[in-house]
Amino acid sequence: MTQQVTLRTLISKEQIAERVGAIGQSISQDFASEPVILLGVLKGAAIFLADLTRQIALETTFDFISVSSYGNQKQHSGEVRLVKDVDESLEGRNVVLVEDILDTGLTLTYLKNLLLARRPKRLAIAVLLDKTSRRIQPVAVDYIGFGIPDEFVVGYGMDFAERYRNLQDICIVESSPEGV
Ligand code: IMP
Ligand code: MG
Numbered sequence: 001m002t003q004q005v006t007l008r009t010l011i012s013k014e015q016i017a018e019r020v021g022a023i024g025q026s027i028s029q030d031f032a033s034e035p036v037i038l039l040g041v042l043k044g045a046a047i048f049l050a051d052l053t054r055q056i057a058l059e060t061t062f063d064f065i066s067v068s069s070y071g072n073q074k075q076h077s078g079e080v081r082l083v084k085d086v087d088e089s090l091e092g093r094n095v096v097l098v099e100d101i102l103d104t105g106l107t108l109t110y111l112k113n114l115l116l117a118r119r120p121k122r123l124a125i126a127v128l129l130d131k132t133s134r135r136i137q138p139v140a141v142d143y144i145g146f147g148i149p150d151e152f153v154v155g156y157g158m159d160f161a162e163r164y165r166n167l168q169d170i171c172i173v174e175s176s177p178e179g180v
Contacts, residue, residue, distance in 0.1 A: 007154065007164070007171040011146055016128075016156060016170065019145045020048070023126060024055025026143060027096060030124070035059035036094040039086060041111070042066040043165065044100035047157035048128045048145075052098060063087055067107060076103070078136075080110040090118040100158050102127040102144075105137035112139060129153065129170070 027036065035058060040049035042064050053060050066084035070077035095115060102108055108125060115123055126143035133150050154160045155167030164171070 004175050005160070006174040007167075008174055009169045010148065010151070010153060010172050011170040013156075013168040016145070017051070020051045020128075021055050023143045023145065024052055024057075027052075027124070027126070028057040030142075031058055031094055031122075033058065034094055035061070036096055037088075037090070038062040038096050038098050039090075039115070040064045040098045041100070041107070042084065044158050045098045045128070047165070048100060049098045052126065065111070067111065069107060076106055076136075078104075078106055080107055082114065090115060090120045092119070092121050095120040095123045096142075097123065097125045099125065099127045101129045101131060101153075102139065102141060103131045103134050105135045105139040108139045108141070109137045128156070 036056065038049055038053055038060060040046055040062060046064070049062060053062055063086045064084065065082070065086055068081050068083050070079045070081070097111060097115060099108060112123065112125065124142040127141050128145040130141070130144045130147045131150055132147055151172045152160065153170050153172055154164035155170045157165050158170070159165045160173055
């Protein structure tokens with residue numbers, strides 16, 4: 001299959017670094033000397049988490065969870081399934097859920113309910129990107145990197161058919177192969 005994909009930079013690596021630094025500072029202040037566990041949603045949030053954890057001046061550990069949503073890459077079916085759970089108990093702990101994109105809100109709503117049932121001391125949510133106009137399920141988040149328009153983006157962990165996760169900038173996919 002020939003892929004005619006054009007990428008246009010939406011957010012540069014310098015802009016990302018500045019925002020991630022600011023979010024790290026806010027988390028450090030908000031949790032006032034208490035330990036936190038960052039919980040990254042695989043795979044998209046892995047790079048965001050890797051940078052964020054190094055900007056937090058607290059005792060910090062991290063873990064990952066994985067979910068799969070039925071539907072194709074661009075269309076959410078509304079049904080979410082847990083594929084990989086956390087390795088440790090979250091009871092009584094300060095948890096920061098780290099996600100790449102808040103889109104329809106269905107994934108984060110599912111995860112929020114799942115994690116609250118584990119009775120953490122506090123659950124906060126950090127998302128790098130927020131596509132406000134796409135929301136189906138409202139969900140309150142504590143830290144947002146950037147609000148973005150309704151465009152499909154890749155880079156800095158985010159993929160298009162598993163590609164482009166390694167781009168340093170966040171880019172808009174301007175054209176895609178037929179049928180995707
Ligand atoms: P939602 O909020 O439940 O619709 O799901 C958000 C998830 O959809 C994110 O974690 C991403 O994995 C994926 N997603 C949404 N928009 C994009 C995009 O523009 N590029 C890459 N992944 C996306
Ligand atoms: Mg994701």
